Amino acid sequence: MPSADPWVGSWRPHRPRGPIAAMYGSPGPKYSLPGLTGEKLHCVTKFKAPNYSFGIRHDLSGSPHFSISPGPRYLVPPNITRQGRDGTPAFSLHSRPKEPRIAQAPAPGHYSPEKSTKSVFRSSPAFSLSGKTKEGTNDRVPGPATYHLPEVIGPKTVVTSSAPVYSLCGRSKTGGFAEDLKKTPGPAAYRVVDSCLYKEKPPQFSMTGRNFAPGETTKKPGPGAYRPEMVTSTKSKAPSFSFGLRHSEYIAPLIVDRTE
Secondary structure (H helix, E strand, O other): OOOOOOOEOOEOOOOOOOOOHHHOOOOOOOOOOOEOOOOOOEOOOOOOOOOOOOOOOOOOOOOOOOOOOOOOOOOOOOOEEOOEEOOOOOOOOOOOOOOOOOOOOOOHHHOOHHHHHHHHOOOOOOOOOOOOOOOOOOOOOOOHHHOOOOOOOOOOOOOOOOOOOOOOOOOOOOOOOOOOHHHOOOHHHOOOOOHHHOOOOOOOOOOOOOOOOOOOOOOOOOHHHOOHHHOOOOOOOOOOOOOOOOOOOOOOOOOOOOOO
């Protein structure tokens, strides 16, 4: 069936076969739902399975349930089995250790029971003329001359009352009858406190010069630089002539086509 719409070049307007996004005012399928795979932008309303990464293992040394062990870094010698050494001969470059001596107990003839009279039987005191050894003097207490008792005579007594004492020192010149009063500071030596600190401060003025704002430094024309008699923009002007160049008579006139 022929259409009544005119052709636009080689194309003729017709009804679209499917929906066109320009025919609707909404953004259309621009907004999409969040995905259900991956860790980021996962849908919060759906179940999320656990995920694993190839990151580093965090330090768990601060946890009380973490056992710190060196791991399999110990090198077990090859001659050690679960029952001990295997018994094969081993050689080294060290010297042979000395064999331990057997404890030699004294025989019955080594004892002298006759010399134990002071330990077993009562004996009289015995004295010797030998010098006293230094190792036996363990009680090192100070003698009577080591202590120093406080003084009881003079002004510095501690346990007794002292009488007034006098000295032969020189008399101080300050406060005495020989004091020179001319050396005392005068009224000008004291610093007077400014009354503005505890009273109302009046306005203050200074004698400094007046500061002018910076102006333009370009040169301006004076009143004599202007010529009002030559102004022709506000009043009528008389005709003026010039001795300009006369055009040649042999120049072709301007020809303009006229249609009647």
